[in-house]
Amino acid sequence: MRFTKGHGTGNDFVILPDLDGALDLTPERVAALCDRRRGIGADGVLRVVRSAAATDAPEGPEFFMDYRNSDGSLAEMCGNGARVFVRYLLEQGLAGGSKLEFGSRAGVITAVADGDEIAVAMRRPAIVGQSSAMLGALQLAGQAVDIGNPHLVCRVPDVDIVDLRDAPRFDAAFFPAGVNVEVISGDASLTRMRVYERGSGETLSCGTGACAVAAVVLGGADGTVPVEVPGGRLTITIEPDRCWLAGPAVLVAHGDVLI
Numbered sequence: 001m002r003f004t005k006g007h008g009t010g011n012d013f014v015i016l017p018d019l020d021g022a023l024d025l026t027p028e029r030v031a032a033l034c035d036r037r038r039g040i041g042a043d044g045v046l047r048v049v050r051s052a053a054a055t056d057a058p059e060g061p062e063f064f065m066d067y068r069n070s071d072g073s074l075a076e077m078c079g080n081g082a083r084v085f086v087r088y089l090l091e092q093g094l095a096g097g098s099k100l101e102f103g104s105r106a107g108v109i110t111a112v113a114d115g116d117e118i119a120v121a122m123r124r125p126a127i128v129g130q131s132s133a134m135l136g137a138l139q140l141a142g143q144a145v146d147i148g149n150p151h152l153v154c155r156v157p158d159v160d161i162v163d164l165r166d167a168p169r170f171d172a173a174f175f176p177a178g179v180n181v182e183v184i185s186g187d188a189s190l191t192r193m194r195v196y197e198r199g200s201g202e203t204l205s206c207g208t209g210a211c212a213v214a215a216v217v218l219g220g221a222d223g224t225v226p227v228e229v230p231g232g233r234l235t236i237t238i239e240p241d242r243c244w245l246a247g248p249a250v251l252v253a254h255g256d257v258l259i
């Protein structure tokens, strides 16, 4: 099976071309591919499939991004994955031009490529309430944000001192499908963020997380926020009816996988 490896600000993915939807991509296979010692290693898998061959693709675009977390679970959306997916479509000649659309479980995504940067427009993040999470013995209050997938954004004095090795405990009644937990410091001129992703653990970056963070930092208003993550920098622009996530997206290898 052919694969490509890519990343967006260090949030890394195994990309599997499966244009006709023939692949049996079980959760176990995804977890094996993402295993950093016994597999290729990644935060998630991006299956590239024609919308006509996908069961959950929205009407319209030719291609569908089937995203899976590294534990094999499905997620509604992956912002960095979307940017890397676009880089793959462009580099493989499956799409052309600087503006394109593709399908995701969160609906149709618009993308714009500009040199090293790829920006994707997702739905506008909605602040949906308050909740809290326990990180070890540390209890953090936060704001819950929905951008297709669920996030809890918690302000801390210094993101570097938070221990994200273990999964945060959260209110399962509030987040019945689980949650991605972001810790942030700074302000709208530059926000620092670390994240523990549902289904993947701590990652170097999370695009939808950065959008959720921007919504909280801007207090629900429109605007642009640079978000610094351990893997680099993302720029988030919230408009009245959508949210742009911009940053680098890179392919690093092509190969054959035997597992």
Ligand SMILES: N[C@@H](CCC[C@H](N)C(=O)O)C(=O)O
Binding pocket: 011, 069, 074, 075, 076, 077, 078, 079, 080, 081, 149, 150, 180, 197, 198, 199, 200, 203, 205, 206, 207, 208, 209
């Ligand atoms: N890394 C992603 C988010 C991937 C999905 C997330 N772990 C979830 O389960 O919701 C991003 O860049 O947005």
